[in-house]
Amino acid sequence: MLEIRNLHARVQDAEILKGLDLSIGPGEVHAVMGPNGSGKSTLSYVLAGRDGYEVTEGTVRFRGRDLLELDPEERAGEGVFLAFQYPVEIPGVANTTFLRESLNAVRRYRGEPELDAIKFLKVLRERARKLGVADDMLKRAINVGFSGGEKKRNEVLQMALLEPALAVLDETDSGLDVDALRTVADGVNALRSPDRSMLVITHYQRLLHYIVPDVVHVLMGGRIIRSGGAELALEVEEKGYGTYVGEAA
Amino acid sequence: MNTAIETVRSVTGTYKYGFVTDIESETAPKGLNEGTIRFISAKKNEPGWLLDWRLRAYRHWLSMPEPKWAKVSFPPIDYQDSYYYSAPKTKDGPKSLDEVDPELRRTYEKLGIPLHEQEKLSGVAVDAVFDSVSVATTFRKQLAEHGVVFCSISEAVETHPELVRKYMGSVVPYTDNKHATLNSAVFTDGTFVYIPPGVRCPMELSTYFRINAKNTGQFERTLIIADAGSYVSYLEGCTAPMRDENQLHAAVVELIALDEAEIKYSTVQNWYPGDAEGRGGIYNFVTKRGACRGHHSKISWTQVETGSAITWKYPSCILQGDYSVGEFFSIAITNNRQQADTGTKMIHLGRNTRSRIVSKGISAGHADQTYRGLVRMGPRAAGARNHTQCDSLLIGGTCGAHTVPYIESRNRTATVEHEATTSKISDDQLFYCRQRGIPEETAVALVVNGFCREVLQQLPMEFAVEAQKLVGISLEGSVG
Numbered sequence: 001m002l003e004i005r006n007l008h009a010r011v012q013d014a015e016i017l018k019g020l021d022l023s024i025g026p027g028e029v030h031a032v033m034g035p036n037g038s039g040k041s042t043l044s045y046v047l048a049g050r051d052g053y054e055v056t057e058g059t060v061r062f063r064g065r066d067l068l069e070l071d072p073e074e075r076a077g078e079g080v081f082l083a084f085q086y087p088v089e090i091p092g093v094a095n096t097t098f099l100r101e102s103l104n105a106v107r108r109y110r111g112e113p114e115l116d117a118i119k120f121l122k123v124l125r126e127r128a129r130k131l132g133v134a135d136d137m138l139k140r141a142i143n144v145g146f147s148g149g150e151k152k153r154n155e156v157l158q159m160a161l162l163e164p165a166l167a168v169l170d171e172t173d174s175g176l177d178v179d180a181l182r183t184v185a186d187g188v189n190a191l192r193s194p195d196r197s198m199l200v201i202t203h204y205q206r207l208l209h210y211i212v213p214d215v216v217h218v219l220m221g222g223r224i225i226r227s228g229g230a231e232l233a234l235e236v237e238e239k240g241y242g243t244y245v246g247e248a249a
Numbered sequence: 250m251n252t253a254i255e256t257v258r259s260v261t262g263t264y265k266y267g268f269v270t271d272i273e274s275e276t277a278p279k280g281l282n283e284g285t286i287r288f289i290s291a292k293k294n295e296p297g298w299l300l301d302w303r304l305r306a307y308r309h310w311l312s313m314p315e316p317k318w319a320k321v322s323f324p325p326i327d328y329q330d331s332y333y334y335s336a337p338k339t340k341d342g343p344k345s346l347d348e349v350d351p352e353l354r355r356t357y358e359k360l361g362i363p364l365h366e367q368e369k370l371s372g373v374a375v376d377a378v379f380d381s382v383s384v385a386t387t388f389r390k391q392l393a394e395h396g397v398v399f400c401s402i403s404e405a406v407e408t409h410p411e412l413v414r415k416y417m418g419s420v421v422p423y424t425d426n427k428h429a430t431l432n433s434a435v436f437t438d439g440t441f442v443y444i445p446p447g448v449r450c451p452m453e454l455s456t457y458f459r460i461n462a463k464n465t466g467q468f469e470r471t472l473i474i475a476d477a478g479s480y481v482s483y484l485e486g487c488t489a490p491m492r493d494e495n496q497l498h499a500a501v502v503e504l505i506a507l508d509e510a511e512i513k514y515s516t517v518q519n520w521y522p523g524d525a526e527g528r529g530g531i532y533n534f535v536t537k538r539g540a541c542r543g544h545h546s547k548i549s550w551t552q553v554e555t556g557s558a559i560t561w562k563y564p565s566c567i568l569q570g571d572y573s574v575g576e577f578f579s580i581a582i583t584n585n586r587q588q589a590d591t592g593t594k595m596i597h598l599g600r601n602t603r604s605r606i607v608s609k610g611i612s613a614g615h616a617d618q619t620y621r622g623l624v625r626m627g628p629r630a631a632g633a634r635n636h637t638q639c640d641s642l643l644i645g646g647t648c649g650a651h652t653v654p655y656i657e658s659r660n661r662t663a664t665v666e667h668e669a670t671t672s673k674i675s676d677d678q679l680f681y682c683r684q685r686g687i688p689e690e691t692a693v694a695l696v697v698n699g700f701c702r703e704v705l706q707q708l709p710m711e712f713a714v715e716a717q718k719l720v721g722i723s724l725e726g727s728v729g
């Protein structure tokens with residue numbers, strides 16, 4: 001599904017990713033942990049194609065295609081979804097309007113017919129209910145004045161609508177209360193399927209308790225320095241990243 | 250970010266209405282002198298009082314300096330290098346829509362303006378003004394049944410001289426400012442509306458202005474009178490061919506609302522803005538003013554300004570009647586080398602008068618934009634209130650936005666509030682949209698749309714669609 005080889009990427013003048021390798025098979029859920037500033041969000045932005053995140057070496061193949069040559073909106077069309085660590089506010093644009101614009105743009109890209117307002121609202125309401133997103137939040141301007149937790153929930157709602165092939169969740173658990181964490185995790189688990197892969201970035205083993213990953217990676221110094229099963233997350237939480245410092249060099 | 254600029258350019262920059270209609274017209278000799286004015290007046294068979302009024306205005310105009318206070322720059326206008334009257338040649342002027350020259354009819358079709366009353370879909374009555382004259386006014390019979398008068402101003406001079414004489418120049422006197430004075434001297438046509446007491450006008454009224462002829466200025470005058478307890482919503486649209494030289498458009502609009510009457514006046518202004526280097530385009534120097542004469546009367550201006558090389562206009566309200574209300578909702582988009590100095594004046598004279606100003610300016614390319622707003626609380630304006638919200642959105646780093654509020658208060662019980670913000674379309678917003686599959690061009694439109702939302706919501710449905718096409722944005726609130 002996703003095949004990252006020897007990825008080097010820079011932001012401004014600093015090299016942040018320094019030879020990162022990672023493969024995710026169809027239907028797999030991988031977790032990435034790593035200290036602050038280690039490059040987790042950078043990896044997610046590189047995958048999504050953000051301007052200013054320059055790939056200097058390496059390859060990324062996604063479902064057999066060279067992902068790096070596509071524009072961000074094309075990647076979205078191909079099925080790459082990024083749940084932002086810091087979702088962006090767009091004043092004056094109703095959440096519903098944005099979501100419809102987005103879903104129809106992706107459908108157009110995939111050669112599927114657009115949904116009319118009525119059909120769209122039906123789908124949206126159903127997904128929103130499952131994730132505990134209130135009607136009022138759909139009418140408000142996207143992310144404007146949303147609480148931290150509401151923003152994260154809204155990201156998962158977008159994922160549920162767009163049904164991506166690869167979902168990258170960047171600290172979607174941060175800022176969620178216990179109940180919200182469970183709802184969001186349920187939402188994510190409901191989307192697990194043999195043809196959908198996920199990359200879950202988190203600081204907490206807690207999330208992985210709900211979303212059980214197939215593989216856990218530790219990202220440090222711009223590379224994956226350790227990979228293992230779910231037990232690796234526990235080890236990280238217990239011992240901290242200090243133990244791996246030698247490996248990151 | 251560069252692509253964002255490109256996108257706005259593609260949204261506002263390519264001008265679809267730039268074609269020229271090939272039609273035989275009759276023009277006054279080039280240049281401006283008393284002879285020109287007598288020519289225009291004679292062409293229109295005007296009564297003596299009107300010719301006198303024009304001549305007084307002309308003589309006054311000669312003594313007036315060019316206004317210099319606006320933040321716009323352009324070479325001095327050569328008033329002698331322009332034609333002041335141009336009319337499509339017809340024997341008598343069309344008596345019915347079927348007599349309208351087919352070439353003209355095709356022009357309006359191309360512009361998307363139905364002159365055929367069968368095209369009910371629009372449900373809007375139209376007065377089409379082509380260069381100097383009104384060529385067609387639709388739905389007159391239906392309107393007449395309600396006592397509504399909707400015709401060209403030339404016609405009103407003949408059919409309702411008492412109204413024209415009483416109200417014309419009563420809001421914008423001929424001495425007002427250089428451009429309005431010129432208009433008073435040489436105005437050629439425009440729209441006249443009278444709504445009788447207690448009548449709610451059954452449909453939207455609209456005028457569509459088109460400058461076609463070369464080197465011709467357009468000087469139309471609009472006069473709308475809403476008698477006690479009446480209501481009217483009026484729309485105005487405008488386009489012009491692409492030409493290399495600048496053309497002057499100096500219109501005057503006067504609105505009068507009597508006791509408890511309401512006038513809603515909406516404009517989508519899309520005059521030719523000139524090319525990317527700033528060659529050509531319309532100089533849009535317009536004086537628009539409404540008088541809330543009666544108590545509890547209301548005048549609401551909504552404008553979407555996307556065209557013109559230079560825009561210089563301040564739709565204003567004089568709030569004379571106690572409890573009267575003035576509103577100004579504005580979207581101004583400037584791109585390339587366009588310049589706009591626009592805003593409003595709210596003059597509070599009566600007690601407990603209220604005004605609200607919402608101005609949204611969007612600037613891209615090398616464009617320069619100024620919001621200039623005056624709020625004046627007169628000594629009698631006890632309990633009067635104003636709220637002003639003035640937001641600018643910048644796209645790219647080479648454009649400018651300025652806010653110049655003037656506040657004068659001579660009554661201690663009056664309150665004036667002013668808020669202003671300046672923001673940029675952020676890379677974060679664009680990337681967020683694109684990550685969701687929304688192409689950059691749509692993303693820019695979406696963000697701009699969100700920015701303008703408050704104002705777009707003020708437009709009547711029929712016009713909202715046109716405005717949306719114009720700004721390249723999809724309307725908020727159509728879903729959900």
Ligand SMILES: Nc1ncnc2c1ncn2[C@@H]1O[C@H](COP(=O)(O)OP(=O)(O)OP(=O)(O)O)[C@@H](O)[C@H]1O
Pocket residue numbers: 011012014016034035036037038039040041042043085
């Ligand atoms: N636009 C930028 N300009 C300069 N430096 C940047 C930029 N974006 C990221 N960086 C730097 O790159 C490094 C990696 O940042 P990144 O956001 O990927 O970390 P992270 O692993 O997601 O951290 P966290 O756990 O705190 O979210 C940091 O040192 C950060 O300061």
Ligand SMILES: [Mg+2]
Pocket residue numbers: 040041042085170
């Ligand atoms: Mg991060």
